[in-house]
Amino acid sequence: MISLTIDPKKIQEARKNASDIVKSLGWLLEDYSSVTIERTVLRLMGIDGADKDGAPIPNIIVEHLREKKAIERGAAYWIANAMAFKDLSAQEIANQVSKGELDLTQIEVQSPKKVFDILDKLTDKMLLHITKQNQFRKEAFKKFGPRKAPSVYVIVATGNIYDDVAQAKAASREGADIIAVIRTTAQSLLDYVPYGATTVGFGGTYATQENFRIMRKGLDEVGEEIGKYISLTNYASGLCMPEIAAMGAIERLDVMLNDAIYGILFRDINMKRTLLDQYFSRMINAFAGIEIQTGEDNYLTTSDAIEKAYTVTASQLINEQFAILSGIKPEKMGLGHAYEINPEIEGSFVYELSHALLTKTLFPDAPVKYMPPTKFASGNIFKTYAMNTLFNFIGGLTNQGVQLLGMMTEAIHTPHLVDRALAIENADYVFKAVKGLNEEISIKKDGFINKRANKVLDEASGFLKKVSEDGLFTAIENGDFADMPRPENGGKGLEGVFKKSSEYLNPFMDKMKAKLGL
């Protein structure tokens, strides 16, 4: 059985350093909210739709409350108050606001009991729906058998949800376990979630609730046919983290990209905004039984995978601590790792084996999201295919949780139907071929692989120590993360962050916390 020799104390220490970093942010997570958090609340209350110009109703309501300087109390209260007064549904109230027919802050204050009753009912209703979705998923896995490990994860990214569905179904038949619908370019920078079914995206398809629904339906259909539950995933990270998480919970996505700091570093989203949003977003994921996946691969697409290996480890440990804070269980923490080592390097496979094992060793229960070579993929599709073969080799050998299959055309275009099929075939073949190898070999105790893993862990731990001393904000400002200095009050979306008033209400967060024992 292959395993590393690492002093458990060292691991504990690294974890403690990460925990110190995360714990110091309690003030932010407790006292602040953001526009997207409020929009999430509205969505969870059952409000959806867009006006004739395409502006999503939840955005209109939140803007309305901001204008009226009433958002600090939380959107939930205002809607419930109006519902109590008008005896209309949340959606009906919202529609009136969106048409400019209603000013929520002008409505007479209703009795707290009435308002709380309404909120309670709405909250319970939605949480029940989400719980049922979770139940459905669990039963489906019971009926068809659990997801295999490594799970075969492939992306669809045509820009057209209908082409996406056809391709996702084809992939499912070919053996995919998880389908990711890639979002259109930089959707993470939109401070709203587009509405409806869409057919025009760049390098991906809009993440909309309708698109989620269409894909979920397609996968359920093909799953029934082939006798397997096909997992669906999309991206939460960005300016709408909790909203998309909520949509995912409602539409029964099973896995969601959700990185605590990706938005800050790689999308220049304000740090307070992201940290706040991820907190609620992950809580929704946790409640819905959705597995999160983090984006450590992003570190390696810009920096060297050997030199900066420790940044992956450090980020994994931070993501883990944030996940714990939101109630996510270890077996739902799909921490990221990527095979981005320069293929020209001697022993690239040996390095990678060390790095991949380190992740496994640190997070034995996590369904690690293992990413393929992308940076060194070239227009030589055959070479890229060979690199993906070794990637699948390590995935199989180290028994990774989720194998995000590499595409031979990575350097050329978003995956074609054929590319995906060949990728799945490759993974199937390699996983089968190396089955059992794991049990047959062991790693030399004092060899390079162990030394290397220890070194990376030491570097990560030292780095985390330093960050915990400087404070996360300062460290990010200094460019300690991914060489990307981001000012505390810069970046996108800071204007959407606000301090809660003492009367602030987020009934969903409250109930979820209770259920998650937070």
Place this chain on the structure above:
Amino acid sequence: MISLTIDPKKIQEARKNASDIVKSLGWLLEDYSSVTIERTVLRLMGIDGADKDGAPIPNIIVEHLREKKAIERGAAYWIANAMAFKDLSAQEIANQVSKGELDLTQIEVQSPKKVFDILDKLTDKMLLHITKQNQFRKEAFKKFGPRKAPSVYVIVATGNIYDDVAQAKAASREGADIIAVIRTTAQSLLDYVPYGATTVGFGGTYATQENFRIMRKGLDEVGEEIGKYISLTNYASGLCMPEIAAMGAIERLDVMLNDAIYGILFRDINMKRTLLDQYFSRMINAFAGIEIQTGEDNYLTTSDAIEKAYTVTASQLINEQFAILSGIKPEKMGLGHAYEINPEIEGSFVYELSHALLTKTLFPDAPVKYMPPTKFASGNIFKTYAMNTLFNFIGGLTNQGVQLLGMMTEAIHTPHLVDRALAIENADYVFKAVKGLNEEISIKKDGFINKRANKVLDEASGFLKKVSEDGLFTAIENGDFADMPRPENGGKGLEGVFKKSSEYLNPFMDKMKAKLGL
């Protein structure tokens, strides 16, 4: 460091069983000769060319002597006698015979001293030439550095020697260490060696001395340019084993396919003929410093690679013993092995690792010729490319001597220029990637890999024991080898075998034996 745990006594015993088989054939090797052996002698005396119908002169001479019932004395004597009488060169004598102008048996018997002098001179001249070729090779390796391991071995097989040369040169630039010119379909069944440069072959190019020369020249040129000695190989096995070996020695081939029993089993050549021919043929290889390669891969193209794994081991042990008999040193014994396991099998890689290591363990000094998947190659070039990637993985991990690169188009056509380049790139990449892995891992003592290797060795040893008891001929007659029953007196070429007379002379064999210490 990966290695197997096998009781050395077991290995000794297996080797002893093989040695018993081979030793019992002394009567054949000592008392008989064949038409191709005699033609070889003629070629070594400097006789070459073809008549106007394309019949090679060496064949004409030997036929002439057979007609005259004079062959039992060996061809050398008759030519030398004629030379002494006529004071002409061997070639001149031969030309006269070929034109029907001379009957060798009608020439007056010359004084033994005169005849022996002539023979001595001719023999020394040719052996000097061959020694010089060997010397040239050694110096080239000294100058440019030794052949790397695993050596990258690729085939050219266009049918046209000029296309072959262009492609061989291209391959050399891309990193090939050894170029094999594949022979045209079933040349092994021709009881003569075609003459001259050729441009029309099926699935390969005629093995002719001129083609050898053209290719050697091309490789020397490109080698000078890129600063590397490029090795050249072709096939000896067949009805002309020693002749082709001699041509290879003369034209400085570096490696030759030379299997002691391939012809019997896979080409239905008579067993006495093949065993006899391989003996002299290998002696020439040994004298010339040519590395031989055996054809164990052939067992697995027709039978199952797991079930019949032991046949490979058994054949390797027999080939080794025959090689020893001909004076071939361990480091020139390129015994064959092949990755022909069904990719649909779970743990196919694990099985193969065990088999590949077994070969390495039994023959630690042999530059094993490691053959790629061919049988399970399909028209899916991508899948085949992935299979070749794992093949290269094992080659690199177990540090094989010669990696005969798999082609992604194996199931389609003989290699295109592009196929070969991609194959070399794959090997380069994989060898580099897994470099050092070998030192990092060890094989579980009581695991499947060790058990499997021991089992295969046991089966091989038991099989060899049985063959040594029954006798090789009987065993082959019974179909014990590759399920191919071949009658002792059936197959092609038996008519070309004859018992030597007491006056028989083969000055080349005698001198080589002396020099090789046999």
Place this chain on the structure above:
Amino acid sequence: MSIKIDETKIRPYGDSLDDGRMQFSFALPAPCNEKGKEAATQVLKQMGLHDIEICYLNDLGEGFTHFVAYASTSVTVDLTKIQVKIVETPVMNMEETDAFIEENIGREISIVGACIESDAHTVGIDAIMNMKGYNHRYGLERYKHIEAINLGAQVPCEELLQKALEVNADAILVSQIVTQKNIHIKNLTKLIELSEAEGVRDKMLFICGGPRINHELAIELGYDAGFGSGSYATDVASFIAFHYADKIKKGE
């Protein structure tokens, strides 16, 4: 809503309906630079392709360059108009075939097979004929009501035909694996011509097989059936059994 395919105008599919996207890989005797790239582009342009992306070029030495490209075609094919000749008899397993022969033919079927002429690739014909079979389907030798004779490799056409006549064969099975320079066409044609010359073409079924053989080609060459990669004894046995049962039914 979902993607709708018009069967009368199908076109290669990359990732969007009718994008016509295809992958190409080839070598050119051209330099590995922008000029070579342009030459590669021109080759593809002349093939009617557009949106040509030469995504990789690599110097192969000796003046050659390897190109990998993606490009779009605007050709379409009318799927509804395509007619192909395929073996249409249903496929039965061994037991079914044996029972079928017993019931509908009532005598043993005799079959002679070989790899003809220069071809020595016996694995394919063995897969069909040998006792052991292939991929969990037994070969013809195992069928109770089939007498199968496998002559093996490199059998001259004359010899095969003679043997077939000798045993009064119901069917001849020919395997051809090597296809370089269309050698398989030459060899298969030779056998048929020989059988015609000897007036025995209609005395038995002529069936061929191999990785580059299909039923259509077989018919074209004058055979009764052809079987490609992935065929089994079951396919051939069923075809032969149905043929003879049919003949009996028709009173021929």
Place this chain on the structure above:
Amino acid sequence: MSIKIDETKIRPYGDSLDDGRMQFSFALPAPCNEKGKEAATQVLKQMGLHDIEICYLNDLGEGFTHFVAYASTSVTVDLTKIQVKIVETPVMNMEETDAFIEENIGREISIVGACIESDAHTVGIDAIMNMKGYNHRYGLERYKHIEAINLGAQVPCEELLQKALEVNADAILVSQIVTQKNIHIKNLTKLIELSEAEGVRDKMLFICGGPRINHELAIELGYDAGFGSGSYATDVASFIAFHYADKIKKGE
């Protein structure tokens, strides 16, 4: 004797001169059977190919089939007639360029770069501009006589142009990596049109780069130069330096 290539009539090369052999891989909305195979064959036939071998077909589900094929083209290209626009200035290393600027230009060169519009792929432009450089070639920021300003990702054209005018830039460097639906063409065109509208097109060099960009395309789009995959700071720096030295020489 050896193989002789006629440069006026080159053709794809499989393993024999002028065999025209090429490899194809594509999907069709067609069934995975002989009919689909025939459809694939017809696609290739319409592209003028012959000796078509469909060597692999695989059911992709949802009515699609994957085909791998080899076939021969008879198109030829006249290599001697191919003209491509390439950057023709010699390439100097960093030290040489710095010395060259000192000697021939005598002032600092100012360069502003960015990934424009929706594109966030900065690795390419960073490779050219950042101190650290790429593949053992330092980036422009390290050049003694170059003032390089890298605006990073997703910079609107307006912003880039404004910055360039502000610092009186000698050259603008634009990177475009995403090419889906020809978004790069749109973005690059937008920048040039904007510069023309503002009458500043000739005030500085406009240079673009990215994996699907080449000099020819750049010129076509109205740029001064274009650089594809595998370019380095040395290429761009040399080009700019020579351009301005030339101008000075010509007294412009």
